[in-house]
Amino acid sequence: MLLEVRDLHVEFRTRDGVAKAVNGVSYGVDAGETLAVLGESGSGKSVTAQAVMGILDTPPGRIAGGEILFQGQDLLKLKEEERRKVRGAGMAMIFQDALSSLNPVLSVGDQLGEMFVVHRGMSRKDARARAVELMDRVRIPGAKERVKQYPHQFSGGMRQRIMIAMALALEPALIIADEPTTALDVTVQAQVMDLLGELRREYDMGLILITHDLGVVADVADRIAVMYAGRIVEQAPVRDIYKAPAHPYTRGLLDSIPRLDQKGQELYAIRGLPPNLMDIPPGCAFNPRCPMARDVCRTDVPPLAEVAQDRASACHFWRECLHG
């Protein structure tokens, strides 16, 4: 395993109490594999990624337990300085909002080249050449001319490509993309997703795609982990999960998406609201919203049980869900 998160717990201290954002998450990514982490806001998907990257704001955040093994080494045991070396060269992150992640007063070429100057000790001229090369790799047309331009001169899709180029610069073994296409238009979304997939193959990287959109990841992910209230509720290869979900939450999400190929009647809607992380319901966190909930769901936390090979579900009644 390239990256293995084991039983991670993260808390946030707020003025109203402690919010348990991540409650025992475990997942792993191999080199050359794409894991999609799917969840709504408050599910803990981004917080987990921030903990892995080591960019969690502490305080208010606090890693309350668990291990993050990257290439066999527990990142949580490293000193901050050692950790910083892992970032960039070992793993890199792509954010949703490319415009605010780029420095507006530096040309794109300078920002891309800076990495080679700083990390690889290259001369400015060589670094500029590498920047052009990177822009070519992320398929920005006319890279030679555009390398001198500033971020605001690029469209949203092109800026996201520049962010991808930056993440790629030091050829990291793992890329974490947090909602990389959410801010983009549909026609551009597909381009950027395709690009990420191609680059992942080309460089044999591990890719973690964090998203709330079931549709976006269907094409590119190998495996999907669905998160709810800081836990993974279902983990499965991508085909299986869309065909036959083994958790009522996943099933509800799939059913509540309107279809493009026909005009539906009333939409299926998961009732209620995502839980308050300061007051997570006892037992299964999904039980108040679950159409299958029974007494045991209100008292016992369901373990993440193996459903089939490489598939797991944290539902007491996964059999019913899968076959019912």
Add this chain to the structure above:
Amino acid sequence: MAEPILEVRGLVKHYPLTRGILFKKQVGAVKAVDGVDFTLARGETLGIVGESGCGKSTVARMLVNLERPTAGSITFKGEDISGLSGRALKAVRRNIQMVFQDPYTSLNPRMTVGDIIGEPYDIHPEVAPKGDRRARVRDLLDVVGLNPEYINRYPHQFSGGQRQRIGIARGLALRPEIIVADEPVSALDVSVQAQVINLLDRLQNEFELSYVFIAHDLSIVRHISDRVGVMYLGRIVETGRDAEIYDHPTHPYTQALLSAVPVPDPEARERRERIILAGDVPSPTSVPSGCRFRTRCWKAQERCALEVPELAVPAEFRLLPGPAAHDSACHFAEEKRVVPPEEGPRPVPPPGPTGPGTGEGPGTGDGLGTGDGLGTGDGPGTGNGPG
């Protein structure tokens, strides 16, 4: 077609670009909306789709008179409302209300929910006598599936979906005939989006509303709309009934847009043809000559640069009636099916007890629409949870 309630003709909004501080000189214009026509029938939902910057939100703002059109007319029940002001404008506003995209910025954080939903009555006191307003606000909360006890709370005590319900209640307060919804669910969580869409559906029947539903999500627009207009760079390029647009698109932009929609089905990819458009949307300050889509179109020819294609049924379809014979602004319109039907029906949601019975568990009772599940569109009051 049913009786038209709203007619938009030649709607244009240009924002002048000026230079100079004291002596302003116009050096160009942002052509946000550049000649839009449509008709909304009573009780109908017209969906307007397009990518960011296509002008769909500007159209919405002109419909509710937040922006003045540069040219064109908006006719509500036979009266042009685009130039109204003062008392006449105020009267028209009662009938056309808006639901905003962002439930976090569309509610005043310093006002209670009761004050927010009751504000329309303060502005239009003739609608409800003073003593009656509080009761009306409670009714409205109930109608949108919120607990009427929440009347004294502040917006930040609610989740996004609940806030959007508050925004919808405010929009309903004056009993408008038309609601313009500008991306009403795009800021919400997936599991909550469906609740709000069902709510809008139910309210349409209950209050005989006509909707102009603006969104970038094509699946949601198909779900809710009777007719759809596709916008590109300030113009509608194709319009028709939902099946005509989705199953028989004839404009290349619509085809590309539809082919790019991510579908939650990994196997669908193999059956779908994906049209990847070249380049980016041109800037609305320098709109291409002729057909504005030609710079990204794979069919573009010389004619496209010279002649602006008209939004009408293309000549080749005019003689054969059928779903492909709908308005499409393309010189080389051609039917192309890009959305293959999914294999079989979606898995049926697991059966289970619904309604107040299950709502008793701890942590629920948030007053959200428990009745929005599989059940039929129950009337108001089901949304109350175990109140």
Add this chain to the structure above:
Amino acid sequence: MPEQPYEPDGAIAGTGAGGAMDLAASEAQTLERTPGGPRGTGPQGKPRSLWSDAWRDLRRNPVFIVSALFIVFLVVISLWPSLIASGNPLNCDLAKAQQGSQPGHPFGFDGQGCDVYTRTVYGARTSVSVGVLATLGVSVLGSVLGGLAGFFGGTGDSVLSRITDVFFAIPVVLGGLVLLSVVVTNTIWPVIGFMVLLGWPQISRIARGSVITAKQNDYVQAARALGASNSRLLLRHIAPNAIAPVIVVATIALGTYISLEATLSYLGVGLKPPAVSWGIDISAASAYIRNAPHMLLWPAGALAVTVLAFIMLGDAVRDALDPKLR
């Protein structure tokens, strides 16, 4: 690998950290927004406004408590100085000039033989009244002008902006020396008038910016779409959401007006003896700084602590009201 000031991961992770933080914050906030507990009872169930939230924050902030208590004390003694000082600040005995601390006169005597303790206590009245009245005047004038300019925009706004630029170009102390030197009355009013004249552009600029930000909010558009009048938009929707920065800046400015009064009095263009003011006393004491430093110490100390208290109060209020920290 050597440590570098600028790291590429800094460019990705670092510059993005703002975004990441927002995400985490928004995730946490969503939770906060969800009414807790069944049927919304419990501690979060009570209706609470942003102001009461701010007040809750302030009550827990020791900086706020200390500075607020001191300011309350200051206000009380400026209203009723005889509560803690039995003497008369103008009752001076030249024979005791420059004498140090002695029983009944803990701060000693100044160059004219006046009791420094009594004068320091009575000086608070001048400082507090000048500070409070000047701040009130500046805030009212500045926020009305700035608010209207921000709301309506257009030519009026451009003209006002140029006028504020002109006022910002006037050096305050020099302006005071020139304008106040022609004044003959020895009351606090000319000083306050001068401060309002030169101070309003600062508040006006803040109010204008704050109103422009607030008026772009969707809830203002929503009210406009309902047909709300301009006065309703301004008073009900914009003002309550735009006032916080004005309050913060005004509180901090209050401290600076107090020190400006002292400065002007020190320079001889503010209040003049026989008025009682810390500035006058500091000015008088500066001549004796070698022989009798206590004369300078007490009024200067009182001035410094007072200014500091207002600035700290302003800081605490800003922390409590700043929505970004919420």
